[in-house]
């Protein structure tokens with residue numbers, strides 16, 4: 163059996179044969195024909211399959227097996243090395259004649275021989291991997307192996323008790339979406355069962371196997387949850403029940419699905435501290451081009467339709483149901499950004515705060531670079547493991563659940579990522595706090611205030627608040643030191659720097675900001691009548707959206723886009739990538755207006771913006787955002 167003699171794709175042939183095989187015989191005559199056909203097929207099957215399994219075609223490069231981990235516990239069913247022989251095994255199983263050795267051992271021997279003759283190099287590497295796995299299992303600490311044995315025994319008792327108490331939900335009907343991802347078993351019920359005698363042997367085994375983790379003296383006043391072995395016993399029981407609910411079957415202590423959870427218990431208990439994660443759902447963000455890619459500590463997910471729940475549940479089991487409202491309207495036009503961090507010893511906020519800041523800055527950078535219209539919708543925080551000793555949290559991020567129909571969806575591409583990370587660094591520099599003297603608190607740059615107001619303009623507050631936020635953000639970017647003629651200064655600086663020698667664009671910005679400032683003054687001074695109502699401003703711009711809220715949204719979006727470019731201009735003019743900073747983030751040593759009235763200086767400043775945006779490879783940064791798209795009529 164050195165060289166296969168038929169070169170056709172086996173799987174397709176097999177499937178055709180199997181289909182034939184399943185068809186019931188119609189009549190007596192048919193039955194006779196079928197039995198003859200059956201024998202013929204059987205022979206053909208034997209000929210086709212036995213030597214024709216070539217999953218790697220002619221490629222015998224074993225490198226894919228060389229870097230496989232063999233650590234204990236080993237997830238064999240997910241390991242490409244450990245399952246490499248299985249196609250031959252199943253073929254041998256199906257095609258073996260009754261006279262042959264049909265024991266598992268005999269079939270395995272035949273399968274290995276076929277594998278070895280087809281792919282000798284791969285076979286050698288796989289055998290080496292399996293040897294390493296066996297050695298790792300032999301060398302695994304006895305105490306840790308005892309934990310697995312005790313955990314399985316505890317599950318038998320715990321599941322029986324949980325069933326008696328009614329924590330195990332009925333298996334939902336096939337095709338029913340109702341119980342897709344919950345309801346989850348009652349946590350305190352599981353804790354109570356874990357505090358009973360039934361869990362004692364497991365708790366003792368955990369203490370013995372992982373002394374550093376469970377070293378806290380019993381009876382101490384406060385025990386962090388992850389140092390309490392009873393929490394792990396409860397979490398294990400809960401995880402097995404929950405996994406069975408999602409998979410729609412009866413939870414058992416010794417099923418194939420339970421084994422990975424038992425292994426996860428080892429991974430969770432053996433690590434130093436806890437792992438926490440944070441997951442954000444952001445509207446109007448298309449991450450399809452970077453789906454499942456990781457960059458700079460963040461991972462991106464772009465679920466296909468109706469797969470959003472799966473993303474949340476697979477990254478952070480149970481988080482979907484952590485709190486109401488858990489629903490995710492418009493998630494079909496949203497993207498997920500995820501980050502996790504291990505080794506946490508304290509409160510989860512200490513870890514998730516850092517993760518949330520990292521994701522938040524990246525989301526802000528995306529908005530600055532694209533002018534996308536979507537707010538942050540949800541933030542989930544918790545442990546990215548089925549066995550979690552603390553409950554996940556879910557935090558809705560928008561006040562207003564109803565979104566506009568006119569939107570701008572940002573698509574992030576792989577080549578944008580490094581520019582976005584650079585932009586995050588610029589944002590971080592703007593947000594740095596200056597050192598305070600003595601007891602005094604340090605200050606932050608005005609651009610940092612602008613960034614905060616700009617972000618808040620996405621939160622779905624009432625429009626008056628958004629107008630004030632945008633006006634404040636603009637003032638923080640382009641406002642003069644003294645408060646004289648602030649409106650005029652803002653308009654002039656914005657028209658110079660954002661118009662960039664485009665007369666029509668400069669004129670537009672000038673007019674838009676005049677309207678924004680009038681509206682802001684009317685609001686803040688409580689004037690009896692608006693100089694121009696928002697409706698009049700919309701009419702003047704010829705807006706004809708179906709809903710008044712969309713017209714207002716378009717007006718606010720126009721102002722927000724000017725604020726976006728104002729923030730970007732300040733960040734880029736303070737950067738050192740293309741030369742000395744022209745307008746530093748702090749201090750007032752630059753005579754801004756004096757520079758802007760000189761054509762040569764103005765040209766230099768505007769050119770700097772163009773060069774910086776090109777250096778970041780984010781050309782949209784300094785350009786007006788593309789028009790909003792009407793999703794109502796699409």
Ligand SMILES: [Zn+2]
Nearest residue numbers: 238241243244
């Ligand atoms: Zn393996």
